[in-house]
Amino acid sequence: MAIRFHNTFTRRIEEFVPQQPGEVRMYNCGPTVYSSPHIGNFRSFLLADLLRRFLEWRGYRVRQVMNITDVGHLLEDAEEGEDKLEAAARKQKITIWDVARKYIEEFDAARAFLSFRDAQWFPRATDHIPEMIAMIAELERRGLAYKVASGNVYFDVARFPAYGRLSGNTSEELQAGARIEVNPEKRDPRDFALWKIDPQHQMQWDSPWGRGFPGWHIECSAMSRKYLGDTLDLHTGGEDNVFPHHECEIAQSEGTTGKQFVRHWLHARHLLVDATKMSKRLGNVHTIAGLKEKGYGGDALRIALQKAHYREPLNFTLAGLDEAEKKVQRYRDASERLAAEAAAGGTAHATDEVAGLADGLRGRFGAALDDDLNVSVALAVLDEAVGEVNRRRPLGGDAAAFLALLREFFGVFGLLEKKTETPVLDDAGIDAMIAEREEARKRRDFKRADEIRDQLKARGIELLGDVVARCERAAPGSAELALALALALEFLGDDLVDDERPAEAVAPLRRCLELRERTAAPPPASPSRYGIASALNALGVALAESGAAAEAEPLLRRSLELRREERTAWRVAVALDSLGAALTRLARFDEAERALTEALELRRENLDRDHPDRAATLGHLGALHRKTGRPADAETEFREALRIVRARLPEHHPRIARALRDLADLLERRGRSDEAKVLVAEADAIAAAARAK
Numbered sequence: 001m002a003i004r005f006h007n008t009f010t011r012r013i014e015e016f017v018p019q020q021p022g023e024v025r026m027y028n029c030g031p032t033v034y035s036s037p038h039i040g041n042f043r044s045f046l047l048a049d050l051l052r053r054f055l056e057w058r059g060y061r062v063r064q065v066m067n068i069t070d071v072g073h074l075l076e077d078a079e080e081g082e083d084k085l086e087a088a089a090r091k092q093k094i095t096i097w098d099v100a101r102k103y104i105e106e107f108d109a110a111r112a113f114l115s116f117r118d119a120q121w122f123p124r125a126t127d128h129i130p131e132m133i134a135m136i137a138e139l140e141r142r143g144l145a146y147k148v149a150s151g152n153v154y155f156d157v158a159r160f161p162a163y164g165r166l167s168g169n170t171s172e173e174l175q176a177g178a179r180i181e182v183n184p185e186k187r188d189p190r191d192f193a194l195w196k197i198d199p200q201h202q203m204q205w206d207s208p209w210g211r212g213f214p215g216w217h218i219e220c221s222a223m224s225r226k227y228l229g230d231t232l233d234l235h236t237g238g239e240d241n242v243f244p245h246h247e248c249e250i251a252q253s254e255g256t257t258g259k260q261f262v263r264h265w266l267h268a269r270h271l272l273v274d275a276t277k278m279s280k281r282l283g284n285v286h287t288i289a290g291l292k293e294k295g296y297g298g299d300a301l302r303i304a305l306q307k308a309h310y311r312e313p314l315n316f317t318l319a320g321l322d323e324a325e326k327k328v329q330r331y332r333d334a335s336e337r338l339a340a341e342a343a344a345g346g347t348a349h350a351t352d353e354v355a356g357l358a359d360g361l362r363g364r365f366g367a368a369l370d371d372d373l374n375v376s377v378a379l380a381v382l383d384e385a386v387g388e389v390n391r392r393r394p395l396g397g398d399a400a401a402f403l404a405l406l407r408e409f410f411g412v413f414g415l416l417e418k419k420t421e422t423p424v425l426d427d428a429g430i431d432a433m434i435a436e437r438e439e440a441r442k443r444r445d446f447k448r449a450d451e452i453r454d455q456l457k458a459r460g461i462e463l464l465g466d467v468v469a470r471c472e473r474a475a476p477g478s479a480e481l482a483l484a485l486a487l488a489l490e491f492l493g494d495d496l497v498d499d500e501r502p503a504e505a506v507a508p509l510r511r512c513l514e515l516r517e518r519t520a521a522p523p524p525a526s527p528s529r530y531g532i533a534s535a536l537n538a539l540g541v542a543l544a545e546s547g548a549a550a551e552a553e554p555l556l557r558r559s560l561e562l563r564r565e566e567r568t569a570w571r572v573a574v575a576l577d578s579l580g581a582a583l584t585r586l587a588r589f590d591e592a593e594r595a596l597t598e599a600l601e602l603r604r605e606n607l608d609r610d611h612p613d614r615a616a617t618l619g620h621l622g623a624l625h626r627k628t629g630r631p632a633d634a635e636t637e638f639r640e641a642l643r644i645v646r647a648r649l650p651e652h653h654p655r656i657a658r659a660l661r662d663l664a665d666l667l668e669r670r671g672r673s674d675e676a677k678v679l680v681a682e683a684d685a686i687a688a689a690a691r692a693k
């Protein structure tokens with residue numbers, strides 16, 4: 001079904017068709033940075049974010065610009081008077097540039113709090129004065145602008161007959177309107193300033209018309225054109241922007257280019273607070289930061305500000321926000337339960353019944369938003385889906401199907417995206433995860449074990465550091481806690497090695513080994529001995545990778561002995577692997593080759609071909625063959641290792657970056673630096689994405 005939006009310009013609901021298939025150019029009038037962002041400002045910004053998310057969900061690439069007004073916007077949106085930023089600077093006794101910096105920071109913080117997707121561009125007006133001057137000059141050349149004796153330059157509205165079409169303000173109404181001040185230097189009371197001369201103004205730039213500053217409206221015409229071209233698919237703002245701001249934008253842009261400026265205009269209605277207009281005078285202005293301080297979450301605020309249709313009035317109350325908090329909790333409970341059930345179910349498929357149900361819900365959700373962003377219906381479908389989850393308590397593949405569905409819905413509304421809002425696990429939760437991972441490893445469910453490891457990692461290596469510290473403090477003598485501590489230290493060490501910080505891993509892993517040895521039952525007994533094997537292996541790897549392969553070798557040999565005693569082929573293979581890599585570093589190539597070949601053979605029978613452990617062995621073999629003059633073999637091995645980690649590991653896993661670099665390094669040596677560069681760029685992108693997480 002086609003997407004349809006109301007178009008302010010035609011006052012009709014129209015099919016939305018972007019100029020280029022698959023791509024949407026969207027411009028959003030952003031904040032004037034002179035005061036703390038409040039919920040009234042954010043209703044229209046959230047409309048922009050919802051459009052972006054919805055269109056991306058529908059498969060469009062969205063090129064989005066949200067401008068930052070830091071000059072030229074005068075008090076009361078008027079043509080004469082004090083600049084909003086200057087007024088703020090005067091009151092706060094700081095410079096106008098400090099005002100801009102302060103409120104841009106607050107705006108960024110508010111967007112982050114509300115989980116906005118970042119626009120590709122947030123251009124600042126003061127960074128685009130040359131573009132504005134060029135546009136004003138073009139308007140002057142086309143006879144649409146004129147300069148008066150004071151040096152001010154005005155747009156000549158009488159020369160642009162379409163003026164008033166967007167707002168529906170006819171020229172008679174405008175001329176009779178009380179808003180129009182009498183200014184004898186204008187040819188027509190409707191004319192608006194493009195460039196102003198005012199020695200009192202703090203910000204001044206040279207121009208063909210003298211030193212001055214731009215009018216408020218010209219920035220949006222100049223910046224939208226610079227980043228998105230002559231014609232925009234979508235332009236949004238608050239309803240107070242329709243006149244005069246957007247009316248003036250149309251006149252300036254179409255006057256300059258002669259082309260249609262905007263295909264589809266969307267405007268958000270005003271927000272009411274406790275059923276009355278929000279204003280500083282009434283003292284009912286809620287800032288985003290103020291609500292955050294009161295303890296409200298960004299997700300609840302998003303619901304409270306998005307729950308009504310954008311063209312309907314929305315009445316904001318704190319009671320409504322409390323309701324939204326409950327809703328968020330309900331969403332979070334459902335999605336956490338689904339995540340746990342889905343993970344426990346492995347790769348099971350959904351039943352036909354649930355798959356069909358999910359498709360139906362997805363279809364209705366999309367159809368509602370296609371219909372001029374009917375959020376009430378879409379949110380009702382979301383609630384219905386959560387209701388089904390609570391009623392059915394789905395398991396395995398069904399849970400995965402519901403989880404995928406809910407994540408799509410949440411994604412469109414920007415909910416449950418922030419890590420900081422997921423409740424931090426208490427001690428028991430972390431211990432349970434660690435224990436579960438160990439269980440998963442025991443039953444050779446690597447997928448689950450890796451998932452838990454990634455979850456732990458997602459909560460940050462720092463968190464693991466916290467666990468370690470807490471265990472140490474809590475019970476220095478307890479064998480049970482020592483075991484948990486040893487595990488935590490091992491994860492921490494493994495992660496540091498994965499992140500190519502092996503030297504930092506050595507100390508925690510030494511401590512881990514110590515704890516393992518202290519708590520192990522004496523031989524010939526128990527599996528706890530193999531905990532020692534695991535610790536020995538981890539420490540050996542960290543040492544070898546940080547340049548102490550000689551020190552690593554005896555540890556790795558001991559680990560191998562224990563593993564052979566244990567008689568689990570894949571664990572023996574892991575030990576051989578680590579030993580082989582260390583021997584390569586020691587330039588004992590024949591021994592290394594034997595160890596690694598044995599590891600591969602053990603895996604041939606006991607492990608699926610695409611297990612990431614097999615990739616590790618192949619990587620080590622590649623490193624060996626690179627050094628022993630067999631570059632063709634090395635290339636085959638590195639490529640196979642890369643294929644496996646790409647297929648099996650999460651997309652930004654450091655082991656993928658590493659496999660890319662190994663292969664790139666080899667290709668570089670083989671004189672194929674063009675191929676190598678591509679791989680290095682990909683590895684850098686992965687590292688950057690992982691850091692951003």
Ligand SMILES: [Zn+2]
Pocket residue numbers: 028029030220245
């Ligand atoms: Zn604008």
